[in-house]
Amino acid sequence: MDLALFLQLLINGLMSGGMYAMVASGFTLILGVMGVFNMSQGHFYMLGAYLTFAVAVSLGLPYPVAVLAALASMALLGVLFHLAIIQWTIPHGFFHMMLVTVAFGTIMTQGSLLTFGYDAQVVPAMFPGSFTIGDITLNRGKLLVIVGAIIVMVALYYFMKTKMGTAMKAAAENREVAGLQGINAKRVFWVTMAVGTGLCGIAGALIVPILSATNVMGTNVFIRSMLVVIIGGTGSMSGALLAAFLVGIIESFAFQYIGQLNLLAIFVFVAILMFFRPGGLLGKPLPIPGQ
Amino acid sequence: MSKTMKIMMILLGLLVVLLIAVPWLVNPYVLQVLILTVTYSMLGLAFAFSLRVGLPRFDITAWWAVGAYSTALLMLKAHMSFWPTILIGGIIAVVLGWVIFIVAVPRGMIAFLMFGMVVAMAMQQIFGSVKFFGGWGGTGLVPNVTIGSFTFANKPELYYLGLFFLVVNLLVYYYLYNSKIGRAWNAIGSSLNLASAVGVNVVRYRMANVLIGNFFLAMAGSYYVAYSLVAVPTTFGFANSIFVMMYIIVGGITHVLSGPLVGAVIITFVPEYLRVAKEYESIITAVITILIIIFLPMGILGWIDRRVKPWFTRWGKEERKVLT
């Protein structure tokens, strides 16, 4: 394989990997801190993309504004979702919480279909075109996505070190004990939702110039993010990061050779990995009591 | 026999009569919807079955597909009669399930759940991509199911066939729930730590549970092919697993036998009667589900338990066998 192709595939893989990292991290946060298995995680990603389209194309505002709009609106939607719906289901247990995200996800998808239609919606790239180094051509837009993803993940890393971030981690370890340490559970929860869904919003906004907004993008990303969470270990955010890039890269290279079946390649990889390292690449399985 | 038992028996009898009379009471379209409802009910029963041991399963459509494809391909290519294919499909589902669950079940509920999702999607991909299964267009048309010289070709006949499978399903589950095994399962679902502490091998009992569920899921798949005469990958998408979960929650999570049935009927028919445009149907269903989850967390049947039953007996205070 020549270098140009290799780099192309690598870049594609890192790009997808960045998306998966953000979506999977958001998912892991919501699951770990709140115990909610957010089945609508992918749909926040999709809406983030569509919203970016709406702001950048329909309203004609600059792309960065659109990105911020997507971030803010998805975070806000997540918080509203929590305050209006999720928090009332918490006392009923895991299954109820999960199902409510399923239902909400359906509303999101159908709502998006009705608003934006069935067609893919295109958003022009902010830095269109490519540049060349030697005889290798690199697409600017894709590099921007990768850079964007890295910035977001670094920001997330530092956020987790703040007072709120540590509170979230404490809550994830042990909800009861966290309560004893004076951590305001309510606030931690809605902030977690905001971060968890906001991450999806940004991810959608970043990718949309490259991939366009479609109706199925949410489900597609969600599947891969699940695999990332499984591989990375359910409790581990650094594991998720590593796993995300791994999945992205495997997917990208596999697509080159086996096309649509590349998803299967990842499945097989996951299955084998699970057999030998059940705790995931780096993480330990999340200590959900009694499960 | 106590008074309540007598009332229950009469109600049950009326229900049976009603069910049998259905083809004469409704138009063909409704009958078709009912046939699908029967199929989905079986999926729902299987979901409730594994939920009992604390394992919500996302892989429902995978094993449903295995049963469907087994029947379709065996009838088409090996020219088998319908009935042995049920058994073969079931066995395949169990063996394949055993291989997969060996890794997934011991890891606990969350891992099992995610694994199930992956399995469901992988299964659909495989059935769609591999030429042997007919690709995304599905298998060819399958001949009608026959028993002796009688052919199940028309809707009413298929409906009764469905009821037959449903009843078999219910009976076996009922029997299992009320057996020693069922008691261990109940213990696992109520309190995992306590069940372990009294010597219940949680993993082994859970494995048995999901594998039995697999068999009946495959059976539901076989029936589905009897009705649809073809197996197409798009039917077995992950989205269908989700509907099944809604049945359980709407019907009532504690009623492992009647919950899925009641839920299936409500979710399938209420949007029909609300007369909304097709596009809004799924939104309405979703909203109803959310409202029920928040306000009636124990489902319709749970609400009946709390509000209606106490008028009749002290039912709520006694523990009882798994009746419904």
Add this chain to the structure above:
Amino acid sequence: MALLELKDISKNFGKLQAVSDLDFDVNKGEIHSLIGPNGAGKTTVFNLITGTYPVTNGRISFSGDDITGLQPHQTAQKGIGRSFQGTFLFMQQSVLNNLMIGFHMSCRAGALKEFLHTRSAKKVDEECRQKALEIIEFMGLGTLKNEMAGNLPHGHQRALGVSIALACSPTLLMLDEPVTGMNPTETVEMVERIRRIRDRGITIILIEHTMRVVMDVSDRITVLSYGRKIAEGLPEEIRNNQEVIEAYLGREEK
């Protein structure tokens, strides 16, 4: 040789060192209490013994057999019964049914026979029912046998927890805070029952905070603080041990 021996046991959860270098023996037929301030690691030790948590380091042996690394249902089958600190009961089931589940291990006629509901399976079931009723009577829950566990008052729920542990016919019974939250009368009754359980030949390890009870009923006491053993011996020795007093008082000041 002691009935239960913990040698050099350590347990950490990531960065948190829950138990360090613990040597702990329990002799046959004694009532041995494990005490210490909150967070000292007492319940963790129970969980290590039963296998709910894997040990990070060390060995546990029971009646001479190495039980380190066994799963909870396996240690239960070996004869170690335990009650839980939180109330872990089968809430939706009657008291009697809770016990019947507890007999899961001992009352088996063989899976096939059970499946077919043969007469011998029914007989075994009936025997277990009798044994269950016996235990229920013994623990003073006789009149409540058909009540739903979730409806019982706290003290009775605790007693039920102990009953379920007894149903496994344990050689070693581990009780995690059996009298916490009970009123004085209930406490006295429970203590009396604990003694009678010991008189039946069952060795008992007790985690408890009510000092009066601990001093009264224990043959030996081990004191933990921050996951380490800081004292061990007879009640009188522990009562006057300076380190122990500081460990408790120090905590309270915080």
